[in-house]
Amino acid sequence: MAAWVLVCNPKKFRLREMLSDGGELTNWTVGRHLREIREGDAFALWLSGPQGGVAAIGRLNGEPRWTDEDDDDDYWSEAPGPRHVVPLRVEQWLEAPVPRAWFKRHDEFTGAGMMTQPFATNPHRLTDQQWQALKAEVEKTAKVTPELQLPENDNWDLEPGDKIRRVDLHTRYGGSRQGGISPSKTSNNIIFFTDPRTGEQHGYQDVWESEDHFRYTGEGQIGDQTFTRGNKAIRDHLQDGRHLRLFIGSRGTVRYAGEWILDPNHQYSWGRAPSTGGGEERQVIHFHMIRVGAAVTAPDVPVGAEYRVEDESTEPAPAVPSAPDPALTSETLKKHRRLQNALAQQVRGRHLKPLSPMPTDPAFDLAWRDGDTLTVIEVKSLRLENESHQLRTGLGQLLDYVDQLSARAPHVRGVLWVERAPSESRWVGICERAGVILAWPGSDTKVWQ
Incomplete structure (x- = not known):
């Protein structure tokens, strides 16, 4: 497995604005090492500029492909045009970037491409030693904010039908500003979004079976979905004491659709759906949800x-x-x-x-x-x-x-x-x-x- 650095210039691509609007980073431009990049390789996303540094880490979901589509063209200051892109999955956004100064203090990164050639074409290669040092720093930083330390009272004050900008929603209640399932570290809420305008292109086929029953597709755009990250959080929400908060829309202004629970009798099922962009079919999770307040009449569901x-x-x-x-x-x-x-x-x-x-x-x-x-x-x-x-x-x-x-x-x-x-x-x-x-x-x- 190789490891790479992908550089993003915030002046050319408004990444923070995209994330604030609820967008999801699913690929990035590459121009060299095309024969060496492989699915499963690790990557770090580097923001250029004086306040920059590594802002995210993750895995590549495939090999480079040629495209002439201007994905997320609303956020490019200038349309990038035809180019090679590599699909990716961000596994962790950092609260604050690992700054350039940290890399300068560590001898392992002497001569690293993003330090000596910041304007070179993506990607920059990392040695195994460099990747392990960076990953250890990311994990150390993440331990400052534990995965799950939930307050007893989440002080939720939105009512069904209320509208709110997604950036303000996460500022108030926590959770990631991108992606479809957003467990919060600062409240006992799991905020999740359904949006047919953007979801169906990634194989997310959510279904309203009635006003009180909803079938929601789990997260994961490429390959079989598994019970990790957001999918695991939804599956375990009752035993963890967390509230499922559904919103209609995924970018800009979203609308609150109330609190939901997994159907105690039939929590989820498996289905088939295409990968992002109409790719190969894969196994997906369908969560079966009931609106809180709808009567649960199954005799084997315990009370209290x-x-x-x-x-x-x-x-x-x-x-x-x-x-x-x-x-x-x-x-x-x-x-x-x-x-x-x-x-x-x-x-x-x-x-x-x-x-x-x-x-x-x-x-x-x-x-x-x-x-x-x-x-x-x-x-x-x-x-x-x-x-x-x-x-x-x-x-x-x-x-x-x-x-x-x-x-x-x-x-x-x-x-x-x-x-x-x-x-x-x-x-x-x-x-x-x-x-x-x-x-x-x-x-x-x-x-x-």
Whole structure:
């Protein structure tokens, strides 16, 4: 295996702009060593200029071919015209380039082509010693930002239908600004994109089977797709606790299409699709996805995961004109979380396991199993002025939860857990007639019957 340096002049090709727009670098111009370049060779992408250096590393996907197409012509300051190009796959974009100064400090790179002949035709050859030294520096730099250290709260604030520039999306939530699947290192999101305008030319044939069911083709433009990088991240998203966020479009302004999960009964299948540009057919992954919020009725899909204790130290949010009193809102939220955590402690005290919802579940506050019976809880704080509203809302939510979960447990019962007895006792009978238990601290014996 050989290793090469491919030089990009940012004044001639606006690479950063292409990446900011969600573009993907899939080939590069070469003009020499054409008989020596082989599929599988390693490469480093070198940005010329005073702030330059190695910005990415990867593998070549094939041998040089002749083309007269102006790929990504929107980003060339001058159309490159007919030339040889080599297909490639970027495996890692660096947070900051390995600078020219680093190469000058290391004797291995004395006389290296990109240092002594920066304007020579691509590519420049690297010796095995040079490649190993560069790769070790890249790996050392990458260890500063671990592969997966996810915060508990991703603070996602986009709603389905919202539009955002892709560059702003990644600035806010992390993830690579190029490619179709973009796992974030700074939030617990996997951001992925579907775009028939650009996807089909690479064999990405995504299918909307219904409003709530979507079949998404994995990443990898040449050769059989495998469960690495983005494909692995999607496959393992539930066990890793990560959210799948779908966007329509891949460049410029994109539109949020909501949160999705893999179908627990049929996560993926294998299919056939052409390689980039209509090349040889290869094996591709088809992920079977369900929109979060759509009912999951498969009986063998478990309900809930280990209970996540709620933070009771919430502080008032900054005041917003016309918004409710932030101090009151904060106190209400604290009450809700105290009630919920205290009930979870009671569950543990009875040697049962409290559960929090998974993405496959409706958004209940708390649940547990006792034999064949699944109990789901909706917690509500009560103030005199909002009591009826809270009780109506909680009752409706529980009826929805019980209906959604009825196929996934032999017996499901709903409990509306409130902070005190309602001022109107009629609510106890209303809930009983609806098949829901209304209870509060001090009247909890019926919860455990």
